[in-house]
Amino acid sequence: MMLGYPYGWITAAGLFFLLILTVILTSPVVIKGQLRRIGNDDDAEIKVKALYGIIRYRYKVPIIRLVGNTVQMKKQVSNESTGINTWKQFNDELDVDRVLSSIGKLKLILKMTRDLKGLVRQTLTKVRLVEWNWSTSVGTGDAMWTAMATGLVWSVQTSILGLLSQMVKINAEPNMNVQPMYQQPTFTTEWSCIAQIRFGYAILAGLQLLVRIKKVKGGVKAWQNILFKA
Known part of the structure; x- marks a missing residue:
């Protein structure tokens, strides 16, 4: 009877780990995209969420302007994982x-x-x-x-x-x-x-x-x- 205890705990731990792994692998990665042009205002945004929101990524272009032969953009990037959020903003040209x-x-x-x-x-x-x-x-x-x-x-x-x-x-x-x-x-x-x-x-x-x-x-x-x- 005593010999069965360690194996029982090992089996339970293995099943628990298998359950967690299954939940992680079958969880959805959700990708949301949005694009708008109203008048002269343009903006675009992509959001990615994984592991039930533990991992989040956001890429936003709130300003898009056509200047001559160049498209000028203002970009915002947000990356969040396990409670740590990094955010940066920069201008770009295309x-x-x-x-x-x-x-x-x-x-x-x-x-x-x-x-x-x-x-x-x-x-x-x-x-x-x-x-x-x-x-x-x-x-x-x-x-x-x-x-x-x-x-x-x-x-x-x-x-x-x-x-x-x-x-x-x-x-x-x-x-x-x-x-x-x-x-x-x-x-x-x-x-x-x-x-x-x-x-x-x-x-x-x-x-x-x-x-x-x-x-x-x-x-x-x-x-x-x-x-x-x-």
């Missing part, structure tokens, strides 16, 4: 050269990393879209052109959703609306969505990516040189 440079970096990474696109597609199949809202008002001041613009905007919105439905699982009824404004020239749009992926799938995708990066000539350092070089 021009044609920087966009082309980013595209070049992406092509190089895709070329040097084995089946990276396949890994991304495989991971996206585990993502569930649980909310999708997109409302737009458009007007040109002319009834005929407003009607044509309304149809064009509606076509763009439905095409984007259709393309997305081929990559992720849509578990909610999308809410979309395009409102024609015949009285005056205007364009406003508000978009938001909520997506989820299990924490275990996200960890697995990260580990698979790390393995593929290490197989690249130069490994992690090669990736860093590409991503962070001027």
Whole structure:
């Protein structure tokens, strides 16, 4: 009888650990995105919450301005984990050269990393879209052109959703609306969505990516040189 006690405690501890691990791996990583353009005001925001809110990340661009050929942005980044919060704010600019440079970096990474696109597609199949809202008002001041613009905007919105439905699982009824404004020239749009992926799938995708990066000539350092070089 006494001999069974240690094994009983070990079994109970093992089952408890297994339960905790299962809860962690099946917990959802919640990603919320939002984009708005009202008048000349633009803002965008992404929030990520994992492990039931223990880990939080927030990326916000409250100000987006077009100045000549450059897009000027004010960024705010908040990262919270186990009660420790880091927050920083900075200004940034985006021009044609920087966009082309980013595209070049992406092509190089895709070329040097084995089946990276396949890994991304495989991971996206585990993502569930649980909310999708997109409302737009458009007007040109002319009834005929407003009607044509309304149809064009509606076509763009439905095409984007259709393309997305081929990559992720849509578990909610999308809410979309395009409102024609015949009285005056205007364009406003508000978009938001909520997506989820299990924490275990996200960890697995990260580990698979790390393995593929290490197989690249130069490994992690090669990736860093590409991503962070001027």
